Amino acid sequence: MHTALKAYPFDFKQRSAPPRGGAARESHPVVVVGGGVAGLTAALALAAQGVKTVVIEADDTVCYGSRAICISRRSLEIYDRLGVAEALLAVGLPWTGGRSYYRDREVLHFTMPHDQNQKLPPMVNMQQYYLEEALVQACEKAAGTIDLRWNSRVTAVPSNDEQGALLQVESGRDRYEIQADWVIAADGGRSFMREALGLQLKGTAYEGRYVVADIELETDLPTERLAWFDPPSNPGSTILMHKQPDNVWRIDYQLREGEDPEEAVKPENVLPRVKAHLDMIGQTGEWSPLWITIYKANALTLERYLHGSVLFAGDAAHLVPIFGVRGANSAIDDVDNLAWKLAAVLHGKADRALLDSYSEERVFAAHENLKSGMKSTEFMAPPTFAFKLMREAVLSLAGDTPGVRSLINPRQTSAIAYADSSLNAPDSEDAAFRGGPAAGTVLPNAPVVLHAPPRAPLDGHLCDHVPPGRFLILHFDAGQGAPADVADAHARLQREGVDVDLLPVVRGAGAAPQGVHLLDPTGAAFRLYDAEAGATYLVRPDGHVAGRWRSARPDGIVRAATRILHPSNSRTGGQP
Known part of the structure; x- marks a missing residue:
């Protein structure tokens, strides 16, 4: 139920499906159903890892209306890896907090976490059509890898099992079939793919x-x-x-x-x-x-996001209340989690079983988002008389009683920690650290300087060095470079076909090693990671910590990475 009253000051370019060769059936490794935020982000994330996709989108323009308007720091970090953040920051309006009023009196002024260590603002406002347009333009630049088909829709799913899915597609008068190895269902809250597979959201x-x-x-x-x-x-x-x-x-x-x-x-x-x-x-x-x-x-979700060869993401997988801006942001997180795993499977570097962890981790994340979203919703729009009385009491007291103001806080979205993920290293020494990111947690950012001779030193941030599709070993160093056993673990993983980088992190006051390393000029990285010389982190391609150790554990690093990529071997005790 939408009403347009006046044209936006934005160019809604009409686009059309590219001409096809006329074949009655096509075959593709990945088909993305839905060209909104989730679908376009998925295509870009896969393209960054060399995976070709076909994107099926029913409309012929980006979305109309503001819709999802708040892009979180976590989402911006993901887009920074995909080369889109700069375009978003050029148009978006950053903000760090807000105010709440009861009747005509201010009762809360909140500020989101933000300090000098951050590269990106905690939140940026922009209409969803600006976000989608930036994603479309990035997809068009990757035209050899991303085939974006506007004004096209899936009309039936005749078959779907672990061998692939068959889709019937129409675009105007054109009717054809696509045999896909994998399908990402990102076709929104009224998902046809969800309906075609007989699935229902619960909540x-x-x-x-x-x-x-x-x-x-x-x-x-x-x-x-x-x-x-x-x-x-x-x-x-x-x-x-x-x-x-x-x-x-x-x-x-x-x-x-x-x-x-x-x-x-x-x-x-x-x-x-x-x-x-x-x-x-x-x-x-x-x-x-x-x-x-x-x-x-x-506040609804599927209880599993992998069905046969169809992977659900975004609103097709879950519907989250708008309060706390978790809708589009959780969709972006979905496909960031999914893309590296699917790419690893398609490239033959991981078992199909790795994709079970996509469902495991993102269903957990959906339930966490739903819990926070429901609390916000019940405060914003009390569902019962008792809730309404409680809210009025809190609002009446908040102006003079700072202790109750936290109950008004809108609980803005934050990165989900997969604390109990099956991908976390069993021997991760989290208990040995007083702080820093535990296994399953997203990396915190800190200013660093990249030294990669013979190039000149390059200022940046630590999260800049989480490349799409690659693991990262961060070794906090006394200045001599990574020890031989850590370098050996890195080499062993590479020989086993694991895409992994090794980066020593050196304090600003320490002696610099000769090879490629990150210099921590202010000591912020050492503090944020509760690191001393010898501390080592294994980081997944999506920026989540897989495990950490107080002193280098080469065998632990190798086991953790191979266990992620070959979970069936780790369960049976076999070797990858």
């Missing part, structure tokens, strides 16, 4: 609805997340505001109990409420409406 669907309105408004209000509970302009409701590029503002407000959604979303009913709110906050200048839609919060 909680909330009754409360929100109207979403995009407006053009020129104002000097800063970029931050703004929320009003029971505001004088709309008593009994909750209102959210986010600033976006091009002087576009997103306004979400909760419908009152008993309101007819079909009537409530009509412009004649929406615009007076928007005006009342703008008047209340002192924004009395000219504004114009662009787009109106309605939203219902859902």
Whole structure:
């Protein structure tokens, strides 16, 4: 239920499917169904590892309307690896915190974690069409690897098993079949692929609805997340505001109990409420409406994301409430987890069983996101009278009682730690560390300098050195370079066909080794990793820690990497 009232200041280019050779059946290693955020990101992540994809997208333009608007630091780190972050930062509006009001009184001012060690902001606002356009342009540059077919749709899935999936596709009058080794189902909340395989999402669907309105408004209000509970302009409701590029503002407000959604979303009913709110906050200048839609919060997921040769990702796999901005961000995390595993299987470097860990880890992540999203939803839109009473009590006290303000915090998305993942090294010495990233956790960032003679030293950040599709051994060093046994472990893994890099990390005050290494000029990396000379981390291609050791354990490093890629051997005790 969408209403477009005025054109956005954006060029929605119409695109068409490229001409085919007319063959009745094609064969491809990977077909991505859905050309939204999840599908396009998956295609780019696979292309970065030399895997060709065909992307089937039903529309002929990027999405219309603001939709997902907040891109997290974790997502930006993923896009930085894929070469897209620069384009996003060029258009997006970074922000670090926000404010919440109860009626007309400020009751919370929160700030997300951010310090001098970070390369990227904690959050960037932009309309989803800007994100999709940046991804499309990156896909078009990879045209030899990514075949993006607009105005095309899957109409049937005649077969699907562990040997592959057969898809029936139509594009205008063109009808053909694709035999795919693997299919990534990224076709959104109303997923045809999910329906075709007879799968259902499970969880909680909330009754409360929100109207979403995009407006053009020129104002000097800063970029931050703004929320009003029971505001004088709309008593009994909750209102959210986010600033976006091009002087576009997103306004979400909760419908009152008993309101007819079909009537409530009509412009004649929406615009007076928007005006009342703008008047209340002192924004009395000219504004114009662009787009109106309605939203219902859902907390739903499949319980398994791998079915035969079809892998589900994004909204096709799970629907997360918008509060805390976990929707698109969790989709980006899904395909980052999936892409390196699928590429390793396709390149013959890993067993098919590795893909079971995609389902294991991302279903766990979905449940973590759903738990946080449900807490936020129940505060933003109380589902019962008891919840409403509790919220009013918290909001009434928050202005004068700092101890209760944390209950208002919107719980913005953060990277999920796979603490109990089957991929974590069993002998990881997490208990020996007082801090730093444990097994399953995403690497923290820190400023470092890359020394790779004969090239000049290059300033950057540690996470810049997690290359797509490759493992990384980080050895914290006293200045002599990686010891012979760590170098030997690196060489052993390479001989076994594992794509892995070795990087010593040296304190700024230490003597520098002769080979390629990272210099830690401020000591931030050593502090963040709770590292002393000899500490060693094995990092997965998605930036999660596989294991860590206080002193180098060459055999442990080799076992951890080969166990990830060949899980069936580790279960049976065989050798890869």
